[in-house]
Amino acid sequence: MTSVAARVLRRLQERGETLGVAESLTGGLVAAELTSVPGASQCFRGSVTAYATPLKRDLLGVDGVLLAERGAVDPEVAREMAVGVRRVLGTDWGVSTTGVAGPEPQDGKPVGTVYVAVSGPGDVQKVAELRLNGGRADIRKESVRSLLELLSGELGENAGAQDTEQNGGNRCLQP
Numbered sequence: 001m002t003s004v005a006a007r008v009l010r011r012l013q014e015r016g017e018t019l020g021v022a023e024s025l026t027g028g029l030v031a032a033e034l035t036s037v038p039g040a041s042q043c044f045r046g047s048v049t050a051y052a053t054p055l056k057r058d059l060l061g062v063d064g065v066l067l068a069e070r071g072a073v074d075p076e077v078a079r080e081m082a083v084g085v086r087r088v089l090g091t092d093w094g095v096s097t098t099g100v101a102g103p104e105p106q107d108g109k110p111v112g113t114v115y116v117a118v119s120g121p122g123d124v125q126k127v128a129e130l131r132l133n134g135g136r137a138d139i140r141k142e143s144v145r146s147l148l149e150l151l152s153g154e155l156g157e158n159a160g161a162q163d164t165e166q167n168g169g170n171r172c173l174q175p
Contacts, residue, residue, distance in 0.1 A: 004148040005033045011155040012043040012093070020089035021047035022060055022081040022096040024072060025114065029144045030097060045089045050081070060084030071107025073099055075127045078115035086119050093120040095151050099130070101139045112139055116147040118154050126154060
């Protein structure tokens with residue numbers, strides 16, 4: 001997976017742009033993957049791990065009514081997290097993860113329901129819905145990979161995205 005992170009960081013460096021990460025179910029794994037690449041500090045500014053729902057509202061500016069009505073596992077929440085981390089960290093790009101890694105369902109959503117989002121220059125906003133299989137560790141790992149592939153695509157990379165059908169599949173949602 002580090003090769004995807006390296007491609008993303010290289011492309012950001014080429015473009016002279018910065019990245020911030022907002023994580024929930026991945027709990028810092030996206031930031032860890034990015035910072036495992038030498039030179040990441042040239043474009044990776046930092047991350048917010050907003051694991052608790054109130055932090056999504058208070059730190060990232062996710063709409064409180066949205067959270068109350070739909071819960072934290074929602075495509076609009078993912079989008080607002082990505083937008084919010086851009087604002088909070090002052091970056092060109094923001095990405096986010098929110099979902100259910102298990103072992104129990106959350107907010108009425110089954111284990112393996114994940115939303116990853118990208119927000120960037122020129123009103124770029126993309127959310128992908130993932131339906132992942134496997135245990136908690138597998139779901140979290142695949143969420144990181146899928147997010148980095150989504151960002152890579154938005155940066156104009158041909159990331160060679162793998163078909164995730166073996167992990168349950170995914171689909172892009174338009175805002």
